[in-house]
Amino acid sequence: xxxxxDLAAPDAHEELERALTRVVRRVFVPTAxxxxxxxxxVDLERSTYSTLAxxxxxxxxxxxxxxxxxxxxxxxxxxxxxxLVEDGYVEVTACAEDARARRYHPTPAGEQALQRVxxxxxxxxxxxxxxxxxxxxxxxxxxxxxxxxxxxAPDGDRR
Numbered sequence: 001x002x003x004x005x006d007l008a009a010p011d012a013h014e015e016l017e018r019a020l021t022r023v024v025r026r027v028f029v030p031t032a033x034x035x036x037x038x039x040x041x042v043d044l045e046r047s048t049y050s051t052l053a054x055x056x057x058x059x060x061x062x063x064x065x066x067x068x069x070x071x072x073x074x075x076x077x078x079x080x081x082x083x084l085v086e087d088g089y090v091e092v093t094a095c096a097e098d099a100r101a102r103r104y105h106p107t108p109a110g111e112q113a114l115q116r117v118x119x120x121x122x123x124x125x126x127x128x129x130x131x132x133x134x135x136x137x138x139x140x141x142x143x144x145x146x147x148x149x150x151x152x153a154p155d156g157d158r159r
Contacts, residue, residue, distance in 0.1 A: 052084055090107060
């Protein structure tokens with residue numbers, strides 16, 4: 001019995017790279033997430049919805065924090081947050097530490113919109129993965145969390 005790797009078999013990292021490329025391509029299709037937002041009755045573009053979700057995930061962030069967390073320039077984040085404020089999904093308050101700065105947080109309408117879209121996404125995932133075992137779903141979720149943690153960790157602090 002040979003212990004030499006089968007050179008014809010794809011390497012696990014090659015398979016992972018291919019699978020992640022397929023996921024990223026799918027996620028960045030312009031209509032990605034549209035069905036969830038429609039099912040939830042939330043009339044927001046993908047980019048604006050993503051900004052709302054990031055604001056909710058952060059603790060009353062400043063605009064610069066929103067932009068940095070999303071990998072956007074401040075002017076782009078500003079356009080998105082301005083639309084969210086105009087549509088009643090986000091409130092702006094003065095920053096206690098710096099009166100010139102502003103902090104953003106979802107309004108009750110913004111929180112409800114996020115909850116409705118997240119519920120619709122969970123329902124869609126449940127339908128997509130209905131043939132998977134709960135353990136398979138948990139393994140996928142744990143693996144993806146570990147991957148994102150590694151991607152977000154400073155160099156040298158990857159587990």
